[in-house]
Amino acid sequence: MFVVIEGPNGVGKTTVAGLLTKRLRHRAGQPVHLTSEPTRTRLGELLREAEGVIHGRAFALAIAADRTMHVEDEIIPALDAGMIVVSDRYVQSSLVLQRVDAVDVHEIWSYNRYVLQPAISIYLVDDPQVIAARLAERPRLSRLEATATPERELQFYTQAFNFLGRQSWHQERIDCQDRNPDEVVSAILDTLDPLLAPRPVA
Numbered sequence: 001m002f003v004v005i006e007g008p009n010g011v012g013k014t015t016v017a018g019l020l021t022k023r024l025r026h027r028a029g030q031p032v033h034l035t036s037e038p039t040r041t042r043l044g045e046l047l048r049e050a051e052g053v054i055h056g057r058a059f060a061l062a063i064a065a066d067r068t069m070h071v072e073d074e075i076i077p078a079l080d081a082g083m084i085v086v087s088d089r090y091v092q093s094s095l096v097l098q099r100v101d102a103v104d105v106h107e108i109w110s111y112n113r114y115v116l117q118p119a120i121s122i123y124l125v126d127d128p129q130v131i132a133a134r135l136a137e138r139p140r141l142s143r144l145e146a147t148a149t150p151e152r153e154l155q156f157y158t159q160a161f162n163f164l165g166r167q168s169w170h171q172e173r174i175d176c177q178d179r180n181p182d183e184v185v186s187a188i189l190d191t192l193d194p195l196l197a198p199r200p201v202a
C-alpha cells in the first residue's frame with residue numbers, strides 16, 4: 001500500500017509521516033518504508049540545494065524527473081517486496097508549490113500524470129495562523145516558503161485536492177487543529193484501517 005502525506009509548509013507532514021510509520025510498523029505486521037520528496041538521491045539533494053536558483057518550468061520538470069525515478073527505483077520495488085510505503089510529499093505538493101512558482105496547474109499535471117497513483121493521499125490542514133507562527137520560528141525560509149503565505153498555500157492545496165479528486169485519486173483531508181501529532185496519526189490510521197490487512201491474531 002502506497003500512502004502519501006501532503007499539506008502546507010509547517011503543517012506537520014514530516015512529524016506525522018515519521019510517527020505514522022512507527023505506528024504502522026507496530027500495527028500492520030508488515031514492513032513499512034518511509035520516504036520523502038525531493039528524494040535523498042543525488043538529484044533530490046541537488047534540487048533541495050538549488051531551489052533558490054532554479055525556478056518555474058525548469059524546477060517543475062526537475063521535480064517531476066526526481067519523482068519518476070522515486071517511483072521506478074524506490075517505491076515500486078518496495079511495494080513489490082510487500083512493504084507499505086509512506087511518502088512525505090508527492091504530486092499534490094507540485095500542484096501547489098510549482099503553481100506558487102508561476103507554473104500553470106495543467107502544465108504541472110502534464111509532467112506528473114503518468115506517475116503511480118497512491119492508495120491514498122492524506123492532506124493535512126491547520127489554522128493558517130498556527131502554521132505561520134511555526135514558520136516564524138525557523139531561522140531561514142526557503143525561496144518557495146518565503147514566496148507563499150500559509151493562507152495562499154491552503155487555498156492552492158484545496159484546489160489541488162479538488163483537481164486530484166476529478167482524476168479519481170483517493171484522498172482524505174485531516175484537520176490537525178487542536179490535535180497533537182499522536183492524535184493526528186490516530187485519525188489517519190482510522191482512515192487507513194479499511195485498506196490495511198486484518199491485524200495479526202495475537
Ligand SMILES: Nc1ncnc2c1ncn2[C@@H]1O[C@H](COP(=O)(O)OP(=O)(O)OP(=O)(O)O)[C@@H](O)[C@H]1O
Binds near residue numbers: 015176181
Ligand atoms: N499536530 C501538531 N501540533 C503541534 N505541533 C506540531 C504538530 N505537528 C507538527 N508540529 C510541529 O510543527 C513543526 C513543523 O513540523 P514539520 O517539520 O513536521 O512540518 P512539515 O509540514 O514537514 O514542514 P515542511 O514542509 O516545511 O518541511 C515542528 O516543530 C513540529 O514539532
Ligand SMILES: Cc1cn([C@H]2C[C@H](O)[C@@H](COP(=O)(O)O)O2)c(=O)[nH]c1=O
Binds near residue numbers: 038048090091098
Ligand atoms: C515534492 C516537492 C518539493 N518541492 C520543494 C519545496 C522545498 O524546497 C522542498 C521540500 O522541502 P520540505 O523540507 O519537505 O519542506 O522541495 C517542490 O517545489 N515541489 C514538490 O512537488
